[in-house]
Amino acid sequence: MNTVRTLAAALALASALAVPNAAAARTKLVTLPGRATLVVNLQHPNQSLIYEERDITLQRGTNHIDFSWQGVSIDKDSIRLELLSHPGDGPEASKIINVAFPPNEPALTWQIFSPEARTERIRVSYLLSGIGRQFSYELTVDTAERTARFQQYFQLSNSSGENFDRAAFRIAQTDDLVRTVQSGETRRFLAFEKADMPVRKLYITRPDPYANRGEEGEIISMVYELRNDEAHGLGAFKLDAGKTRVFGATPDGDTIFLGENWLPQTATAEEAQLPLGTVKDVVLKRRTMDDRRENERFNIHRRLVAYDRVVHVRYEIENFKDAESVVRVIESLPAEAEIGEVSTGGVTTKRKSAEEMHLDITLPPRPADATQDVPVREVNVVYRVRNVLN
Amino acid sequence: MKFARSRRHWTAAAAALALLLAAPVALQAKIDLVTLPARDETQVTIYKSEDLTLVRETRSLTFDEGKNEIQFSWANTLIDPTSLQIRLVKPSPDFRILDAHYPANTANTIVWTIEAAREGQAQVEITCFASGLTWQADYKAIANADETYLRLEPNFTIFNRSGESFENARTRLVVGEINLTEAVADLARRGIIPVEKAAETRRQLGRAVMERSDMVMFDAMSMAPAAAGAFLAEAKEIVKAAVSEYYLYSIAGTEDLEDGWGKQLPDPRIDEIPIDVSYEFDPAKYGDRVVKFYKFKNNSEHKLGEQPMPEGVFYVASDDGKGGTRFQSRTQHKYVPIGEDYELNLGSDGLVLVELRTMRAERRDLDFDSAGDVRGWIDLADREIEIRNSTTRTIPIKVRQYFQGDWSFDKANTTYKRVDQSTIEWEIDVPPLDKTTLSFTLLTRQGSRASR
Known part of the structure; x- marks a missing residue:
């Protein structure tokens, strides 16, 4: 023995x-x-x-x-x-x-x-114990940034002390991967691949009203959104969390690295967003045009005890790109805010929750005539908060 | 205890029983060993809730007319000296147990004095409490690929770290919470203690344990297996029986329990136990995760229900659809009485998500006091609980939410249950690859508006 x-x-x-x-x-x-x-x-x-x-x-x-x-x-x-x-x-x-x-x-x-x-x-x-595993992804988007090749990799780190000779490594995404993996060895497998997967590119900003960014403008992130469902060539299994590197196809047939982020665990039928970088060709400035009290109530000592608050926010947006762009503004609100006036025309709004409103603002491309100034698009939102206690 | 049967323990002198003849005065340390009587039977009863094993063995002793001294000594093993008892298996007027004493300056030794009216043989039974034998139950539970049935494989594992080996021991395992005033291991390490305290200790132990153990013993003896030697070819049957507030698992035949070893005895597996898959969302218990469960009952409908199941670790797996199994969870489960539910916690599978949202909030009905200060109001919140099911089956889910203060629901789109003054519970089914939204308006009365 x-x-x-x-x-x-x-x-x-x-x-x-x-x-x-x-x-x-x-x-x-x-x-x-x-x-x-x-x-x-x-x-x-x-x-x-x-x-x-x-x-x-x-x-x-x-x-x-x-x-x-x-x-x-x-x-x-x-x-x-x-x-x-x-x-x-x-x-x-x-x-x-x-x-x-x-x-x-x-x-x-x-x-x-x-x-x-x-x-x-x-x-x-x-x-x-001792078999580490991690998923990672590669996304290669086409020049139009409408579709992408989606690749899921599975990395196995064998520090178990055991040598696996022609073992069948079983994961949900694919047939058994029959490999020899020695102790101390790390191997990476392509677990799943899908070509021409639809992706959606978004510009998203979450203005911070207390940051006072002023003329500098808000930070706008470039985000790819994908959905783990059949319509997007996925949906057969849950996507495990993993680092995702995104490459973009260049017109000459090459690719460049666009950025990376962590894909969160994404169940079937769920969508996931990958913020990749900062957008410089779209500029958004958030201005508080008014923040006043109405309907003030005082006690017998003339101390303010309650009031309604009325806030007017204006977004000024310029699109320097030569293509139409959609910017999503995620505005944080007091939970009691009642939305009043909102600009229309190229703006869709959705109250995602009491504390958050989404405004998708469509912007035309910059003027073809380079001598013309890029127009500033103004979007106004007015909301009221009743019965603020002082 | 095993009384010097194996060669190893013979030399190690773990425990020895000697019959000392004609010792008219106080025991002398150098008195010669006269006989080493053969052991007829050993029985160990191992408790789960305490480090306690009731050891009982019978031996046939040959007595001379007059006073005979029986010396019992042990080493390298933890025996509570206050627990040692001797009795005649068949009481006879010819043999009488006079007393027991612990010789001075001699550790781990007891001497019983037995008076014999004539020369002859009698069978004695010696019992004691020992430390270091433990047992545990664990279960392998394997679901089919559709997660509709479960195969349950119970195992009982005995660990012997007592310092003593037991050969051919009838073995019984006790489930239940027993009361001990002092740990057996502590008593064993302490050795014999002053008389007044020892008497009290013995009384307490006697009440708490010995009487119950005797009840167990009586019952177990009646269902003792016939012939251990004939039982070689089959997996051991484990006979279960209720005794008072305890449950007794008696292993058929006898077992060798080697010191330092563990021994696992598989109970017959139970196939095709119907199970329900369900989910729970309870922030107080599981945080923001949705937890998956396999549920079934310890009853005949689920091919169980013949006995309560001891607490133990469940290793839960399921058929992976490729001829193998996939690991699901390792989860501790409590003792399950007959008729009670099993809820095997599998953790989060990431396929069912719950999102909580407040869609609208309002502060209203301000109440002013005579000075014009606000003294009360009502907070109103329209809330939603969205449950998204990414699995391909309809899932039952239990959702719990907790609220503080003077609150009430103004409207809700689904039936709910008020569990207590701060807890609301929903139990609903969510269709496959779909979502269900629970909505309600929460009114919370503040200040003077509140009545509780």
């Missing part, structure tokens, strides 16, 4: 035949069956379930199967043995009688009864 463990380094499975007790079984190795199948199931976000199948020779009567490991971290209580060739409870079935755990060493011994001498295929499964 000791010799076998040294050779096998990490995991050893040994069959000892017709030995009277567990202790003896551990010193009377007869066979070391090879792995017939080895699967590494990585569908759980952070647990790795290993299962391996082996053919062992059982003698009639009681047999002892010794399973030990060194240099790897196995959740001992997760270890499970299945008898695949002769399962069940009938008289012909092989049966597990008990499992013995020796003191102070990572090992266990199954006591198995077989009604006759025969070969039994067994499956041993267990949770193994």
Whole structure:
């Protein structure tokens, strides 16, 4: 047994035949069956379930199967043995009688009864620590920025101490990836790919009224939005969180790096946004044109106790791009704000919640005549907050 | 205890029982060993809630006429000396237990004096409390690919760290919360203590444990397996029985419980337990995550219900549709009485999302006092709870929300249940790849408007 463990380094499975007790079984190795199948199931976000199948020779009567490991971290209580060739409870079935755990060493011994001498295929499964996994993505958008090639990569870092020789790595996205991964090795697989996936490009700004950015203008982010559904060529599985690098196709057929961000975990039918960089060709200035009290109420000492607040916000937007652009302004509001007047014409508004309103503002391209100034588009929003307590 | 049966423990002198003949005066340390009586049977009853094992063994002793002294000693093992008891298996007027004493300057030794009216043989039973034997239940639960059925594989694992090995021991496991005034291991380390305190300790232990253990013993003896030797080929049957407030798992035949080893005894698996998949959103318990559950009951409808199930760790997996299994969760589950629910917490699968929103807020009905100050008002909020189901099946979900103060619902689009004064609960089904929105208006009365 000791010799076998040294050779096998990490995991050893040994069959000892017709030995009277567990202790003896551990010193009377007869066979070391090879792995017939080895699967590494990585569908759980952070647990790795290993299962391996082996053919062992059982003698009639009681047999002892010794399973030990060194240099790897196995959740001992997760270890499970299945008898695949002769399962069940009938008289012909092989049966597990008990499992013995020796003191102070990572090992266990199954006591198995077989009604006759025969070969039994067994499956041993267990949770193994030290297999890191992470997803990453590449998005290559076309020159029109309407579609993209979507690639999902799966990276496996094997620091488990175990060498996986032609193991089937199982993830939800694809067929089993049969690879050899040595301990200490990291491998990256292309797990999923979709060409011509529709993407939507957005300009989004969340003005901070307290930042006083003034003439500098608000920060506008360039965002790609994708949706994990069938219409977008996805939707077959949840997208795990991962770093996403976005490349853009150039007219000469090359690509350039546009930026990167973390794609959040995105369930089926959910959308995800990837903010990539700051937009410089669209300028938006937010001005508070008025913030006054109305309907003031005083106590007998002429102290203000309550009032209504009326706020007038103006956005001034210039589009220096040679194409029509849509800017989404996400305005934070007091929860009690009642929206009053909003500019119309090229503006759609949606109260996403009591504290947030979205204004999608469509801007024409800059004038073709370079001598003309770019027009400043003004959008006004007036809201009222009733019964503010002083 | 195992009384020096194995060679290893014979040399280690873990525990020894000696019959000392004709010792008319106080025990001398150098008195020769006369006989080492053979052990007839050993039985261990291992409790789960405390580090407590009731060890009971019977031996046949041959007595000389007159006073006989039985010396019992142990080393490297934790025995509560106050718990040691001896009794005649079949009471006889010819043999009488006179007393027990703990020799001075001799640790871990007790000597019983038995008076025999004639020379002859009698069977004695010795019991004691030992420390270091524990057991645990764990369960492998594997769902089918559709998550409609579950296969349950219970296992009972005994760990022996007592310093003593037990061979061919009848083994019983006790489920239930037992009361101990002092830990057995502490009593064992402390050794024998002054008489007045020892008596009290013994009384307390006797009340708390021994009587219950005796009840257990009586019941278990009646269902003892017939012949341990004949039972070699099959997985051990684990016979269950209720005893008072406890539940007893008796393992068929006998077991070798080697010191330092653990031993797992699989209980027969239960196939095709129908399960329900459901979700819960409860910020107080799970934060902002939606948690998935497998639910079933410990009853006959679910192919269970014959006995309560001990607490233990569940390793939950499901068929991965490719001939293997995928790991779902490792979750601790409490003791489940017959008829009670199992709720296996699988964590969040990321496929069901809940979003909370306030769509409109208003402060109204201001109340002014005589000085013109605001002394009360009502906060109104139109709220929405959007539940999005990315799975391909209809999912039942339980949603809980908590509110403080003098609050009420003005309107709600779905039936809800008021659990207590601060908790509202919805139980609804969400269609596959769809969403459901719960909406309601929350009125919170403040200041003078509040009545509670």
